[in-house]
Amino acid sequence: MDSALIPKGVKRCPTWQFLLWIGAVSGVLLWGVLAMILVYFKGLNQTNMNNAYGFALWIWADLAIIALGGGAFFTGFLRYIVGKDELKNIVNFAVLVGFYCYVSALMILGFDIGQPLRGWFIFWHANVHSMLTEVAFCLSAYLGVLAIEYLPLILENRQIDKVPFFHNMSHNMHEIMAVFAATGAFLSFFHQGSLGGVPGVLFARPFGFREGVFVWPWTFFLFTWSAAACGPCFTILITKITETAARKKLVKDNVIELLAKISGWMLATYITAKIIDTIYWAVVTAPSKGFNFLDFYSNNSGSWYGLWILIAEIGLCGIVPAAILITDKGRKTPATLWLAVILAVVGVCLNRWVMVLQVLAIPVLSFQSWNLYFPSWQEVATTLLPVALGIISISISYRYLPIFPQELELNPPDSPPAEQVAEEPAEASEGEMEPAEA
Amino acid sequence: MFPFNFEWIWDAGHLVFMGGLWYALTILGLGLTYCIIKAAYDSFKGQGADHH
Numbered sequence: 001m002d003s004a005l006i007p008k009g010v011k012r013c014p015t016w017q018f019l020l021w022i023g024a025v026s027g028v029l030l031w032g033v034l035a036m037i038l039v040y041f042k043g044l045n046q047t048n049m050n051n052a053y054g055f056a057l058w059i060w061a062d063l064a065i066i067a068l069g070g071g072a073f074f075t076g077f078l079r080y081i082v083g084k085d086e087l088k089n090i091v092n093f094a095v096l097v098g099f100y101c102y103v104s105a106l107m108i109l110g111f112d113i114g115q116p117l118r119g120w121f122i123f124w125h126a127n128v129h130s131m132l133t134e135v136a137f138c139l140s141a142y143l144g145v146l147a148i149e150y151l152p153l154i155l156e157n158r159q160i161d162k163v164p165f166f167h168n169m170s171h172n173m174h175e176i177m178a179v180f181a182a183t184g185a186f187l188s189f190f191h192q193g194s195l196g197g198v199p200g201v202l203f204a205r206p207f208g209f210r211e212g213v214f215v216w217p218w219t220f221f222l223f224t225w226s227a228a229a230c231g232p233c234f235t236i237l238i239t240k241i242t243e244t245a246a247r248k249k250l251v252k253d254n255v256i257e258l259l260a261k262i263s264g265w266m267l268a269t270y271i272t273a274k275i276i277d278t279i280y281w282a283v284v285t286a287p288s289k290g291f292n293f294l295d296f297y298s299n300n301s302g303s304w305y306g307l308w309i310l311i312a313e314i315g316l317c318g319i320v321p322a323a324i325l326i327t328d329k330g331r332k333t334p335a336t337l338w339l340a341v342i343l344a345v346v347g348v349c350l351n352r353w354v355m356v357l358q359v360l361a362i363p364v365l366s367f368q369s370w371n372l373y374f375p376s377w378q379e380v381a382t383t384l385l386p387v388a389l390g391i392i393s394i395s396i397s398y399r400y401l402p403i404f405p406q407e408l409e410l411n412p413p414d415s416p417p418a419e420q421v422a423e424e425p426a427e428a429s430e431g432e433m434e435p436a437e438a
Numbered sequence: 439m440f441p442f443n444f445e446w447i448w449d450a451g452h453l454v455f456m457g458g459l460w461y462a463l464t465i466l467g468l469g470l471t472y473c474i475i476k477a478a479y480d481s482f483k484g485q486g487a488d489h490h
Contacts, residue, residue, distance in 0.1 A: 123439065123459075124439055124443070125439065125445060126439050126455060126456065128451035128452050128454075128455040128456070129451060133455065134455065137455070137458070137459045138462075141459065141462045141463060141466070144463075144466055145466065148466065148469070148470060164480075164481040164484075165477050165478060165481040166477075168476070168477035168480040168481050169473055169474065169477035171477075172472070172473040172476045172477050172480075173473050176469055176472065176473065179465065179469050180466070180469060183462055183465050183466060186462070187462055190458075
């Protein structure tokens with residue numbers, strides 16, 4: 001039914017099967033929409049946020065999604081600025097994943113600000129002393145960059161590409177993509193960093209507070225570093241999930257291995273810096289504020305925030321994936337590659353949880369007790385809403401756009417459809433899908 | 439925020455924050471405008487890019 005829209009030569013599942021899949025995910029989407037309507041019409045009383053938790057599940061989801069979406073800026077940086085040419089075969093998908101990560105992040109922020117109609121105030125009445133103002137600026141502008149990087153992919157749809165203006169537009173955008181990628185790397189560096197700067201400058205919250213250089217606490221650099229390390233792992237993970245769902249190979253192993261290797265070394269250096277930062281904070285910074293290291297990990301009900309969380313974040317989800325990814329055998333073995341990218345993704349999400357929610361949970365005055373928080377169903381549903389939207393959008397993009405330039409080479413058609421041969425015999429004989437380099 | 443808004447102050451904070459934002463938006467805007475104009479020109483001239 002929709003075969004005219006599907007890229008030439010590639011195989012996709014039947015339309016009914018595709019619609020069934022979209023319908024199943026739409027169930028979660030509708031649940032999220034219901035919660036969204038409640039939040040918009042009834043207000044933030046639909047959440048379990050309170051005076052202790054002005055930042056809660058939504059902000060954690062924002063930070064985690066933005067870190068995972070970091071695969072787009074770092075892969076783009078490696079491809080266009082550093083010149084890692086092999087990555088042209090995965091950069092499209094990294095952009096796609098990154099775009100929906102940032103759409104999700106801004107959508108969640110739209111719920112979180114409580115008065116979305118006044119969202120533009122942060123641009124017009126900017127508080128230039130706030131890290132969050134910088135985050136809002138760079139986040140919005142970077143979403144624009146990702147939209148620009150995603151646009152040529154849409155224009156390369158088989159039918160849209162037939163229009164000369166769109167064909168030329170797509171070509172021109174590829175020509176100057178390095179300019180957009182460089183702008184994106186600049187914006188990403190600052191907003192990833194400023195998100196880390198937010199807990200780092202909390203002088204009255206010794207768990208989050210860090211020293212640093214000029215106005216930037218060390219968490220500024222650690223957040224950017226971890227996003228650059230773990231974002232590509234998320235890109236690899238989603239690529240592997242897509243390959244599993246599609247039951248075929250979409251990217252050659254050497255491309256995945258290169259990205260995994262770079263990601264592994266980024267992760268190894270990041271986790272080394274994180275360990276040094278943690279030791280300095282535990283031995284120097286926290287005691288200077290009147291706290292012992294174990295004050296932050298003990299005497300809370302159910303041991304939600306025990307030492308286990310530190311060991312899980314740094315050891316299990318930091319050192320282990322880094323050790324796997326920097327070894328040739330670890331990257332080449334599918335099981336260990338899967339394990340490493342999953343652990344790295346969980347690790348960066350755990351780091352964001354700790355830096356947003358554990359910071360707020362810990363008592364800072366002697367008469368206070370631990371503040372524990374559990375999100376309401378509306379918060380959970382609205383957090384899953386953009387995830388469902390992302391799954392649907394990525395599914396549609398994969399079906400109709402030439403996302404993976406190596407797909408046709410890796411999955412040659414047994415016999416080209418007769419109508420295609422009759423339509424464009426010269427191109428059909430080339431046997432290769434036109435690579436999209438954005 | 440622009441310099442003609444009442445809350446604008448000529449200090450480093452405003453210059454760095456707002457300057458950075460407008461700098462990035464200008465690059466994106468100019469880049470996109472170039473692509474659109476060149477695409478329209480090429481289409482009008484009947485020139486087409488053969489590959490990407």
